[in-house]
Amino acid sequence: MSEQVLPRRARCVIIGGGVVGCSVAYHLTKLGWTDVVLLERKQLTCGTTWHAAGLIGQLRSSANMTRLAKYSADLYRGLEEETGMATGMRTVGSISVALTQERKEELFRNASMASGFGVPVEELSPAEVKARYPHLNIDGVTAGVWLPTDGQGDPANIALALARGARNRGALIAEGVKVTGVKVEGRRARLVSWQRGDERGEIEVEHVVNCAGMWARDVGRMAGVNVPLHACEHFYIVTEPIRGLEPLPVLRVPDECAYYKEDAGKLLLGAFEPNAKPWGMNGIPEDFCFDQLPEDFDHFEPILERAVHRLPMLSDAGIHTFFNGPESFTPDDAYNLGLSLEVDNFWVAAGFNSIGIQSAGGAGMALAEWMDSGEKPFDLGDVDVARNQPFQGNRHYLFERAKEVLGLLYADHFPYRQKATARGIRRTPFHARLDALGAVFGEAGGWERANWFARPGQERAYRYSWGRQNWFDNAAEEHRAMREGVGFYDMSSFGKIRVEGRDAEAFLNRICGADMAVPVGRIVYTQFLNARGGVEADVTVTRLSETAYLVVTPAVTRPADQAWMRRHMGDFNVVLTDVTAAEGVLAVMGPRARELMQRVSPNDFSNDGHPFGWAREIEIGMGMARAHRMSYVGELGWEIFVSTDMAAHVFDTLWQAGAELGLKPCGLHAMDSCRIEKGFRHFGHDITCEDHVLEAGLGFAVALDKPDFIGREALLRKKETGLSRRLVQFLLRDPQALVYHNEPILRDGRIVGHLTTGAYGHHLGGAVGLGYVPCPHESAADVLASRYEIEIAGRRVEATASLKPLYDPTGARMRM
Secondary structure (H helix, E strand, O other): OOOOOOOOEEEEEEEOOOHHHHHHHHHHHHOOOOOEEEEEOOOOOOOOHHHOOOEEOOOOOOHHHHHHHHHHHHHHHHHHHHHOOOOOOEOOOEEEEEOOHHHHHHHHHHHHHHHHHOOOOEEEOHHHHHHHOOOOOOOOOOEEEEEOOOEEOOHHHHHHHHHHHHHHOOOEEEEOOEEEEEEEEOOEEEEEEEEEOOEEEEEEEEEEEEOOHHHHHHHHHHOOOOOOOEEEEEEEEEEOOOOOOOOOOEEEEHHHOEEEEEEOOEEEEEEOOOOOOEEOOOOOOOOOOOOOOOOOHHHHHHHHHHHHHHOHHHHHOOEEEEEEEEEEEOOOOOOEEEEOOOOOOEEEEEOOOOOHHHHHHHHHHHHHHHHHHOOOOOOOOOOEHHHOOHHHHOHHHHHHHHHHHHHHOOOOOOOOOOOOOOOOOEOOOOHHHHHHOOEEEEEEOOEEEEEEEOOOOOOOOOOOOOOOOOOHHHHHHHHHHHHHOOEEEEOOOOEEEEEEOOOHHHHHHHHEOOOOOOOOOEEEEEEEEOOOOEEEEEEEEEEEEOOEEEEEEOOOOHHHHHHHHHHOOOOOOOEEEEOHHHEEEEEEEOOOHHHHHHHHOOOOOOOOOOOOOEEEEEEEOOEEEEEEOOOOOOOOEEEEEEEHHHHHHHHHHHHHHOHHHOOEEOOHHHHHHHHHHOOOOOEOOOEOOOOEOOOOOOHHHOOOOOOOOOOHHHHHHHHHHOOOEEEEEEEEOOOOOOOOOOOEEEEOOEEEEEEEEEEEEOOOOEEEEEEEEEOOOOOHHHHHOOOEEEEEOOEEEEEEEEOOOOOOOOOOHHHO
């Protein structure tokens, strides 16, 4: 067969012919894109798709990720009829079993979550587990869960069926074509260079999609795009045929790091071991194609020993295949999907952390819709490639983190669990001071952040559980300090973007919902909105001068927020500068905050001298700083911005002066507890790009009388049609119950939604959560007239619902 002639131009070039690349091509052509070219360096599926286990589970960690996984399963069931190619898709169900009480709690919480997400699920006793999987030794089994609609399929055939579907609608899929470069001009990819044998060429493009799997980091580098991932060795064995072995559900025993799949009378045993083996640190061999890595039986042997105990039939089964193949993993175990931060027409779908088959269908659909419409079809924050920090492309960092993240797939998914590897990279200017005071650090976006403070002699480490963890009482004391006295916490990691230029005001008025035509020194709480009225960013904006503003964002979203701003600059004469590391920030909060500030500064901190919502340049100790009178905890307080060179001096000055006032160092767990009592929203959970700003209860932060800003038309329409749902605050009436997020909300006995965030409210004396309640054509009174419960691991707990903050509903304490 003659080689295909590659075009000189294409609307889209997809790089990589695994299941994900084939899915993107399939879904783009389904939307009517005919000018689609997929380039595969060797053969379709030859990287990691061909050796995937093919497990297709539907329950994921959030509603939208579950939605995508369910879509994948439904798609694969219909592919054979559409394309004539069998996918091997079988709905066999899956069982996950627990060997500890903690894992039982996790599985039952997941079962409750599944109910809230519309996934069929059943809790199982050990005897019921045995009845569904008779070969299982249930010694030590505490419980299980059954998901009847889970399945398994043939990974390679799924990919090839998707490719055939794309070809049938006009896509060109070329094997044996290596991409050698991506030429970028300005902020757009213009040309994709390729090589096929001795033949070379270029394709002029409108869009590029990086679906290169474990090569995706290097392909991204061709265009100056950061795609953090690293390959790891992944092991499984396949037995010889076992006489009389009947079809079985997929079985997962996460406490033994193992999964089992029956296929054609054989058993496949795979593992996600706690200490993984990264691979390819020096690059992947050029000729890698349908290859496997050297066996390492010593590494796999502990898994096999436990498996023989768990499934005694394995002791008599011969091993047909011992397989070791590479798969790519990301620093946070979530795949990379979406529009790159660096190039405005370069897209990414890669790094699927061993769930590529179950994710590919939904990921391809979501990315294609995003590319087609120019907007995310729904919130993809869990996997958006824009969440990654620039430093995370560092190969040494990825190598160290990859050792841990593979095993985390089957580790206990405890709330507040912190990564243990690749730590200490980004430190605030207060880090050493906080460490000396007993800080126990967590990590977000690479930043080391003080989450809680240990008492003298107390172990400075997390002891994880689903109940009250070892820092619960510490956070309660820190919480009380900010509610009753004075405390401080380090918020230096929050992103800081300086917006400067003659058009700064006009530009910010275009992208912000609130009015930016304010006096110098004014602080404005606002959101960046999309055309649907959804929240793209949740920020404060401080006017520093006639031509300069400071935008403060959450720590992890700074790159994404800055990219959003850059993409909407148009002809505005402005310059955007990331100044996050230039200033340290201490938040001094509590009823005695004014007294402390007056001890360290000659400036006026009275309500008249420094009102709420204003920033002032101040003297502090022998240095200078800028004091922002704001609060994310609902108390009187100031956020002290100080240049990094004077940060240690300012810290020492405050600490010494606060000794007589009982000044207490506080961590971000206490901050979160205070903010949820106050009903303050958490971006990425309570408010996302698909949450309408009015339904989120943030209408007060929008200036509808402004003539032109992104999302204005959507807000006007919503005011006409009315709210279809409301964000409600819940206080659980059982003071021992704990919520984190995703727990189902029941209204008059029926599941209507799930909590978007949850934490313990130490002042209110119970767990507090936020979540959306559907309420089309209902008044606020109608919403609150109902009876509410929150389901936790199958148990329903009564809750008080409120549309106003349960703590200080008028906000008087921040303004006192």
